[in-house]
Amino acid sequence: MDQCLPEFKQVNHYWDRQRDMVVAKILPGEFYMTTENVAIATTLGSCISACIWDERSRIGGMNHFMLPITNKEAHEVNWGQREKTGDATRYGNFAMEHLINIILRSGGRRGNLRAKVFGGAKVLNQMSDVGQKNIDFALAYLDQEEIFIESSDIGDVFPRKVIFEPRSGRAFIKRLDNLHNDTIIRRENDYSSQIYKKEVSGDVELF
Numbered sequence: 001m002d003q004c005l006p007e008f009k010q011v012n013h014y015w016d017r018q019r020d021m022v023v024a025k026i027l028p029g030e031f032y033m034t035t036e037n038v039a040i041a042t043t044l045g046s047c048i049s050a051c052i053w054d055e056r057s058r059i060g061g062m063n064h065f066m067l068p069i070t071n072k073e074a075h076e077v078n079w080g081q082r083e084k085t086g087d088a089t090r091y092g093n094f095a096m097e098h099l100i101n102i103i104l105r106s107g108g109r110r111g112n113l114r115a116k117v118f119g120g121a122k123v124l125n126q127m128s129d130v131g132q133k134n135i136d137f138a139l140a141y142l143d144q145e146e147i148f149i150e151s152s153d154i155g156d157v158f159p160r161k162v163i164f165e166p167r168s169g170r171a172f173i174k175r176l177d178n179l180h181n182d183t184i185i186r187r188e189n190d191y192s193s194q195i196y197k198k199e200v201s202g203d204v205e206l207f
Contacts, residue, residue, distance in 0.1 A: 007102075008032050023163065026064050029090035033061030033102045034166055041163045043176070044119035046131035048092065048138045048154075051116040051164040051171055052099055052147065054108035060166035061103065063095040067130070068137030092137045100145070115142050116171050117152040118162045131155065 004013065004024070011032055012025045016039065023039045024032045028047055032040050040062040042049055053060020067090065104110060120135035135154045142149055150169070153160065158175040165171070 004038070005033065005035070005106075008034075013038075019163075019165075021165075026062065028064050028066050029095075031061060031063035031095055031099050033059070033099060033106065035059045035106055037165075037167050039163050039165045041161070043159060043161050045121055045123040045159045046119070046134065048117065048119040048134040049162055049164075050096060050099070050138055050142070051118070051162075051166075052103060052113055053166045053169055054103060054112045055114050055169060056109070056112045057107055058167045058169075059103060059106055059108055060169075061099050062162075062164050063099045065090055065092045065095040065134070068092045068133050092134065092141065096138075096141050096145075100147075113147045114169060115147050115149045116164070116169075117142070117149060117154055118160055118171070118173060120154045121159055122155075122157050123159060 004011070008024065011030065013022055014025065015021075016023045019039060021037055021039055023041050024034070026032050026040060026042045034040070040051075042062065042064045044064070047064055047066045049062050049064050051060065051062045100110075100113070103113070117135075117138050120131035120138075122129055122131050124130055132155065139149070139152075151171070153173050156175075158177075161174040161176060163172045
């Protein structure tokens with residue numbers, strides 16, 4: 001896929017005939033950034049996706065995280081290999097840093113960054129509302145970073161399919177009915193259990 005940056009070659013890409021463009025489909029714990037006319041898609045339950053782009057240079061990307069923050073500090077994390085996206089991005093604090101940093105390294109300017117936030121539905125039958133915690137984290141993080149949130153579709157009980165076009169800043173949301181819920185709930189339960197079993201690895205530059 002010639003339009004893909006080298007660090008995102010492992011992400012699944014497909015041709016969308018309706019949009020007449022390539023779409024990169026990301027999974028929980030992944031993120032994607034592009035400088036080309038490529039859309040980014042994902043499906044969200046309690047997870048959050050932040051779509052962040054530079055409105056002038058028209059580059060940007062999307063992340064997909066399930067938990068707001070790890071209790072590890074940056075110096076305590078085994079970051080792994082620099083050229084690979086690691087497990088750190090399953091946590092919101094590192095998923096945000098990864099995405100923002102690569103946008104800035106690719107020519108974006110912090111003052112031009114804009115965001116849209118999606119997800120955080122209450123789809124898991126747990127006492128703690130993971131979705132709301134993710135929402136609270138994402139909104140607070142972007143506020144702290146002074147990145148303007150243009151729009152959001154968050155909370156409620158419905159999973160969402162999101163397609164984001166960094167070139168235009170447009171996002172398309174489809175709320176999914178209960179027929180899709182079981183698959184998403186199983187995936188998020190499995191992913192959540194794996195998070196607590198695995199040591200965090202991956203490379204993040206914090207600044």
